[in-house]
Each structure stands twice: as C-alpha cells, then as structure tokens.
Amino acid sequence: xxxxxxxxxxxxxxxxxxxxxxxxxxxxxxxxxxxxxxxxxxxxxxxxxxxxxxxxxxxxxxxxxxxxxxxxxxxxxxxxxxxxxxxxxxxxxxxxxxxxxxxxxxxxxxxxxxxxxxxxxxxxxxxxxxxxxxxxxxxxxxxxxxxxxxxxxxxxxxxxxxxxxxxxxxxxxxxxxxxxxxxxxxxxxxxxxxxxxxxxxxxxxxxxxxxxxxxxxxxxxxxxxxxxxxxxxxxxxxxxxxxxxxxxxxxxxxxxxxxxxxxxxxxxxxxxxxxxxxxxxxxxxxxxxxxxxxxxxxxxxxxxxxxxxxxxxxxxxxxxxxxxxxxxxxxxxxxxxxx
Amino acid sequence: xxxxxxxxxxxxxxxxxxxxxxxxxxxxxxxxxxxxxxxxxxxxxxxxxxxxxxxxxxxxxxxxxxxxxxxxxxxxxxxxxxxxxxxxxxxxxxxxxxxxxxxxxxxxxxxxxxxxxxxxxxxxxxxxxxxxxxxxxxxxxxxxxxxxxxxxxxxxxxxxxxxxxxxxxxxxxxxxxxxxxxxxxxxxxxxxxxxxxxxxxxxxxxxxxxxxxxxxxxxxxxxxxxxxxxxxxxxxxxxxxxxxxxxxxxxxxxxxxxxxxxxxxxxxxxxxxxxxxxxxxxxxxxxxxxxxxxxxxxxxxxxxxxxxxxxxxxxxxxxxxxxxxxxxxxxxxxxxxxx
DNA sequence: GTGAAAGCGCTAACAC
DNA sequence: GTGTTAGCGCTTTCAC
Numbered sequence: 001x002x003x004x005x006x007x008x009x010x011x012x013x014x015x016x017x018x019x020x021x022x023x024x025x026x027x028x029x030x031x032x033x034x035x036x037x038x039x040x041x042x043x044x045x046x047x048x049x050x051x052x053x054x055x056x057x058x059x060x061x062x063x064x065x066x067x068x069x070x071x072x073x074x075x076x077x078x079x080x081x082x083x084x085x086x087x088x089x090x091x092x093x094x095x096x097x098x099x100x101x102x103x104x105x106x107x108x109x110x111x112x113x114x115x116x117x118x119x120x121x122x123x124x125x126x127x128x129x130x131x132x133x134x135x136x137x138x139x140x141x142x143x144x145x146x147x148x149x150x151x152x153x154x155x156x157x158x159x160x161x162x163x164x165x166x167x168x169x170x171x172x173x174x175x176x177x178x179x180x181x182x183x184x185x186x187x188x189x190x191x192x193x194x195x196x197x198x199x200x201x202x203x204x205x206x207x208x209x210x211x212x213x214x215x216x217x218x219x220x221x222x223x224x225x226x227x228x229x230x231x232x233x234x235x236x237x238x239x240x241x242x243x244x245x246x247x248x249x250x251x252x253x254x255x256x257x258x259x260x261x262x263x264x265x266x267x268x269x270x271x272x273x274x275x276x277x278x279x280x281x282x283x284x285x286x287x288x289x290x291x292x293x294x295x296x297x298x299x300x301x302x303x304x305x306x307x308x309x310x311x312x313x314x315x316x317x318x319x320x321x322x323x324x325x326x327x328x329x330x331x332x333x334x335x336x337x338x339x
Numbered sequence: 340x341x342x343x344x345x346x347x348x349x350x351x352x353x354x355x356x357x358x359x360x361x362x363x364x365x366x367x368x369x370x371x372x373x374x375x376x377x378x379x380x381x382x383x384x385x386x387x388x389x390x391x392x393x394x395x396x397x398x399x400x401x402x403x404x405x406x407x408x409x410x411x412x413x414x415x416x417x418x419x420x421x422x423x424x425x426x427x428x429x430x431x432x433x434x435x436x437x438x439x440x441x442x443x444x445x446x447x448x449x450x451x452x453x454x455x456x457x458x459x460x461x462x463x464x465x466x467x468x469x470x471x472x473x474x475x476x477x478x479x480x481x482x483x484x485x486x487x488x489x490x491x492x493x494x495x496x497x498x499x500x501x502x503x504x505x506x507x508x509x510x511x512x513x514x515x516x517x518x519x520x521x522x523x524x525x526x527x528x529x530x531x532x533x534x535x536x537x538x539x540x541x542x543x544x545x546x547x548x549x550x551x552x553x554x555x556x557x558x559x560x561x562x563x564x565x566x567x568x569x570x571x572x573x574x575x576x577x578x579x580x581x582x583x584x585x586x587x588x589x590x591x592x593x594x595x596x597x598x599x600x601x602x603x604x605x606x607x608x609x610x611x612x613x614x615x616x617x618x619x620x621x622x623x624x625x626x627x628x629x630x631x632x633x634x635x636x637x638x639x640x641x642x643x644x645x646x647x648x649x650x651x652x653x654x655x656x657x658x659x660x661x662x663x664x665x666x667x668x669x670x671x672x673x674x675x676x677x678x
Numbered sequence: 679g680t681g682a683a684a685g686c687g688c689t690a691a692c693a694c
Numbered sequence: 695g696t697g698t699t700a701g702c703g704c705t706t707t708c709a710c
Contacts, residue, residue, distance in 0.1 A: 017681045049455045053395040054703035057686050073421045082412045094435045116388045285624045356697045369695055393687035396702050
C-alpha cells in the first residue's frame with residue numbers, strides 16, 4: 001500500500017502545477033487539450049481519487065445530505081429513503097441517517113451533529129420540531145410529511161408531502177359508499193404533522209356527503225401503532241359507542257383494528273368497513289385484505305432528492321411546497337356486497 | 340448570521356493560543372485548570388463547534404461509518420441498522436448508507452465512494468463481493484450475514500452473523516417433529532452468503548434424524564422473495580413431487596408458499612408443515628401464523644457497532660467472527676394437533 | 679494557458 | 695503549561 005495519491009502526484013507526473021490539475025478535474029478555467037489528455041491519463045494510471053475531506057474543508061461543505069427520520073424500521077420511511085438515496089447517489093451525494101424515535105430532544109441533537117459535519121442539506125421526515133428553527137439555519141432543509149405554508153418559508157426551506165387532505169377525503173367517500181353512516185377515525189399521535197390534514201380532509205369529505213363528524217369520533221392516541229390501535233378498538237367496542245366504519249390513519253392501526261373486530265366476530269366490511277393509510281405490504285395480508293390510501297413513497301423520494309439538489313446548487317425551484325397525489329386501493333375491507 | 344466560530348476565536352477571546360484551545364478540547368496534553376475553565380466558558384458562550392471537516396482532513400479520516408446494504412427497505416436490514424445507528428451515534432459516529440439492490444457492480448461503486456470519503460470503517464451487509472478485496476483495504480470492515488473463517492481474516496476484517504447453521508438445524512427438527520418426512524427447502528438466491536450455512540444445517544439436522552435430504556429437494560431460485568416463492572410452490576405442487584414440509588429460508592418466501600398452499604386447499608400444518616426464517620412482522624400475519632426462526636436484529640446491530648468501534652480505535656477485539664444465537668418461534672404452521 | 683501561493687480549520691511536533 | 699508553526703489536500707485568486 002503506497003501513499004494515497006494526491007493532486008500533487010498527478011501534477012509532478014505530468015510536469016504541470018497542481019492548479020492545472022485541479023482545473024482539469026473540475027473542468028474549470030482554461031487548459032490546452034494536450035494538457036487535459038496528459039492529466040486524465042495520469043489520473044487513470046495512478047488511480048487518483050480527489051480527497052473529499054480536503055474539498056469539503058475548502059468549499060466549507062460536504063457532498064452529504066443529512067436525513068433525520070423517526071425510525072428507519074418504518075416501512076414507509078425506509079421506502080422513501082431507498083428512493084432518494086438512489087437519486088442522490090447518481091449525483092455524487094451521500095446520505096447520513098439519524099433515527100430520532102420521535103423524540104424532539106433527539107432531533108435537536110441530530111441537527112447539532114449535522115451542523116458540525118457541514119452537510120450540504122437536510123431532509124427531515126415527519127418532524128415535529130419548530131420549523132422556525134430551520135429558517136435561520138444556513139443549510140437548505142426539505143421537510144417530508146409536513147405541509148408548510150409556502151409564504152411562511154424562506155428560500156432555504158421546502159416541503160414534500162402526500163396530499164393528506166385528499167387522502168382523508170378519499171377515505172370518507174369510500175366508507176360512505178360502503179354504507180358506513182357513523183364512521184370514526186383513529187389518527188397517528190397528535191403531534192404527527194400529518195394528523196391534522198388527514199383528519200380535516202376526512203371531516204370535510206363527510207360534510208360534503210351531508211354528515212357532520214362529531215369530535216368524539218376522532219380518536220387520537222399518544223402513541224401510534226398496532227398495539228395502541230388494538231386497545232382503542234377494544235375500548236370502542238366495549239363502550240357501546242355507535243360506529244360502523246373506521247378510517248385508521250396508518251395501516252398498522254388498521255390491521256390492529258381488524259384483528260380486534262375479528263376476535264369479536266364482527267364482520268368486515270358488512271358490519272364495519274375499514275380504510276387504512278399508506279399501503280404498506282402488510283395491508284395485503286389483513287383479514288380481510290385492507291382497503292387503504294396509497295402513498296407514493298418512490299415519488300416522494302425522487303421529488304425530495306431533486307428539490308434538495310436544486311436548493312443545494314442554488315438553482316431555482318418550481319415550488320417550495322410539493323404535494324404528491326394519493327390514491328385509493330380497494331381491497332376487501334370496504335364495499336359490502338349487497339350495496 | 341455571523342461568521343462561524345473557530346478555535347482561533349476562542350483562543351483570542353481567552354488570550355491563549357489555538358494550541359491550548361485544541362488541547363483542552365481534546366483533553367490532550369497539559370494545561371492549567373484555570374485556562375481550562377476560561378476556554379470551556381468561551382466555547383459555551385460563543386457556541387463553538389469543532390469543524391469536523393478540518394479534523395477529518397488532519398486525522399486523515401472522518402467519524403463516519405459506511406454501511407452498504409442490499410436494500411434498506413428490507414425489514415431485517417433496517418432493524419439491524421436502526422440498532423447500530425443508535426450505538427454509533429452515542430459514540431459520536433454517523434453512518435452513511437448505500438443500497439446496492441444486490442448488484443456487485445453497485446457494491447464496487449459504493450466502496451469507491453466510501454474510499455473517497457475516508458470513512459473510519461465499513462459495515463457490509465449480506466455482501467457477495469470477493470472478501471479478499473477487503474483484506475487490502477486499509478479501513479476496517481465488518482461483514483454482517485456472512486460467515487468468515489477466522490483464520491482467513493486479516494486484523495481489519497471481521498464478521499457478525501446469526502448462527503445460520505443452527506437455524507437450519509432447528510428448522511429440520513421442527514419439521515420432523517411436526518411429522519414431515521419429506522421436507523424441501525427454498526433458499527434465498529444462490530449467491531446470498533447465508534444460503535450455504537442454512538442449507539447445510541438443515542441437511543445435517545435431517546441426517547441426524549435419520550433422513551438423507553435428496554439434492555432435488557433443495558430449491559434455489561435466482562431471485563429471493565414472495566413472488567418467486569409463489570411460483571416455485573405452484574410448480575412444486577403441479578409437478579407431483581412428494582413433499583410434506585417446507586423450510587423457506589426467508590419469511591417472505593414462507594408467506595408466498597402459505598398463500599399458494601391455501602389457494603390449493605392444502606391444510607397447514609396437517610398436510611404440509613412450514614417453517615420460515617427471520618421472524619419479521621409479517622410472520623405473525625401468515626395464514627396460519629408462521630413458525631419461524633428468529634434472528635436477533637438488535638443484537639446483531641449492537642455487536643456490529645461495538646466491533647467496528649474497537650477496530651476503528653485499534654483496540655483488541657474478543658473475536659473477529661461473532662455468531663449470534665437464533666431461536667425457534669413456534670406458531671401455527673407446524674406441529675399438527677394429532678401428534 | 680499556466681504557475682505560485684494563500685488559506686479552509688484543525689492538530690501535533692517542537693521549542694521554550 | 696503554553697506558544698509557534700507546519701501541513702493535511704484541495705481550490706482559487708492573481709500574476710504572467
């Protein structure tokens with residue numbers, strides 16, 4: 001293992017200065033064709049790779065994008081990250097990932113860590129930190145799963161999100177069409193930024209159909225997930241509260257609800273129709289298979305990647321608040337046969 | 340936004356030299372208590388954060404660990420990464436993630452990318468690259484899901500893996516105890532490094548029970564997964580090949596098999612017993628719920644993190660080939676009632 | 679079209 | 695116990 005090869009080695013081998021080598025590498029400034037050939041040949045021959053740390057020190061930033069996410073083990077998030085990592089890699093960027101487990105304190109620490117590392121940009125997924133913090137962060141930030149008012153955002157903040165209002169509305173329409181006249185909804189944790197949009201879309205959808213959803217029909221657990229949803233559904237049944245449809249705002253919550261309904265021998269969709277949200281793999285394996293709102297994780301990933309790249313490069317962006325369409329995937333937990 | 344604050348600012352504010360400031364920060368070398376207090380106070384007051392790029396340039400390496408994985412969207416991998424990211428974060432390290440989608444060429448590119456970034460270490464998950472490449476890479480590398488002969492490894496290569504031989508054996512014993520006398524196995528893709536160990540454990544387990552598994556009973560698809568497994572099981576049934584048990588070496592393959600068996604009205608476990616592998620969430624939702632081999636993703640993550648940290652710090656390591664125990668999780672796809 | 683040289687922010691000799 | 699200084703590898707002004 002010889003010393004690592006630097007611009008200097010290339011320069012010496014070619015009998016030019018390091019400045020010229022640098023110009024060739026970055027295709028920046030003038031140099032003769034002949035020099036270019038010699039330099040490129042030497043780079044090839046010696047297997048030279050520019051040292052990114054030195055570059056970063058000079059440029060005052062790295063070619064890395066920080067990604068902060070509640071948990072990479074969440075299928076929806078990992079799908080988004082898979083997609084955006086691929087796009088960013090193609091442009092020479094790498095991603096540094098942090099899991100916060102939903103803790104605001106952890107999020108704060110991650111931002112500190114990222115600041116010290118001089119990342120070029122930050123992608124923050126389903127964050128419930130105060131967005132104003134981002135406004136006076138020098139590094140461009142894109143929020144996923146969080147709708148931001150375009151007017152409130154500085155030029156270094158943007159958002160990409162599913163159209164959660166639309167998904168709430170779709171769920172309302174599907175439950176109604178399935179004969180549900182007293183639907184309820186189970187939201188993610190109250191501080192999840194998507195909760196409000198989905199719920200208001202749901203309320204609005206029902207209202208348009210002539211039904212005013214009572215506030216008591218909106219259930220907002222402190223912790224999102226399968227277990228919580230089981231417990232809530234169990235309580236809901238034993239309380240005798242009249243309901244004949246559930247919009248569970250995550251698929252895991254929907255699956256939890258389905259399991260409890262099944263254990264009570266309540267027929268789905270005949271007695272109670274159920275709509276989930278996200279369309280992760282488990283949805284296909286519900287009993288019955290779950291009707292759900294599909295989020296386009298791949299598209300969210302690519303749009304986010306393109307957005308952050310533009311911002312990092314100081315290129316103009318089409319919009320600083322991108323809404324990705326959702327769609328209903330009808331399976332067997334809605335639309336009773338006799339309707 | 341003022342200029343970013345550097346050691347120099349701290350030094351000036353305290354009336355000391357940058358060297359002293361550096362000594363205090365790194366707790367390296369001598370300095371008076373009084374100086375220390377002044378410096379720390381100034382750091383606090385100005386909100387100084389050491390520039391990691393400059394440090395990295397100096398130290399010739401960053402505090403980042405590169406992680407190369409086939410796909411972060413695979414639940415088992417993402418659970419491992421969740422775990423190891425937490426551990427590494429506590430020690431001040433960050434992780435840079437690459438997805439290869441199982442492509443060796445992509446893996447090669449990722450290594451090149453990582454080399455240019457001077458990561459302190461590399462964690463390579465389920466890689467099928469030539470390990471000898473790692474031997475003359477200067478940066479420590481830990482392989483996950485790949486058993487390496489301790490003798491073949493240099494001091495900068497190590498491995499952490501489930502005890503895949505044991506899991507094959509467990510599967511054999513469980514199927515046998517469920518009354519299966521002609522079991523088959525469906526492996527992950529042939530180049531997956533775990534395939535060989537699981538299969539030989541399975542063969543050995545059956546042999547110990549007095550059954551010699553014919554080579555025709557080992558099915559090795561080119562592509563791992565739910566769909567492939569469905570197709571293979573379908574073919575297996577229509578071919579009339581006699582079998583009464585399946586060891587599917589991933590849970591998704593097991594779920595695919597279960598679906599096909601169900602569509603043919605073949606009773607599980609009465610007619611055919613099924614054992615999966617990994618114990619990811621979907622296993623609980625199989626029809627019937629899937630008996631499977633549990634892999635301890637969290638432990639694999641923490642052991643990997645500790646290993647790579649020791650290697651990075653040039654500390655001695657207990658072992659360069661760690662085997663993490665597995666366990667059978669019995670659900671309803673094995674052990675017919677009448678036995 | 680090319681070279682010399684400064685400097686990004688930090689650490690570690692080395693001197694005192 | 696503290697200061698001076700070289701230099702990590704790169705890019706970029708400024709000369710010529």
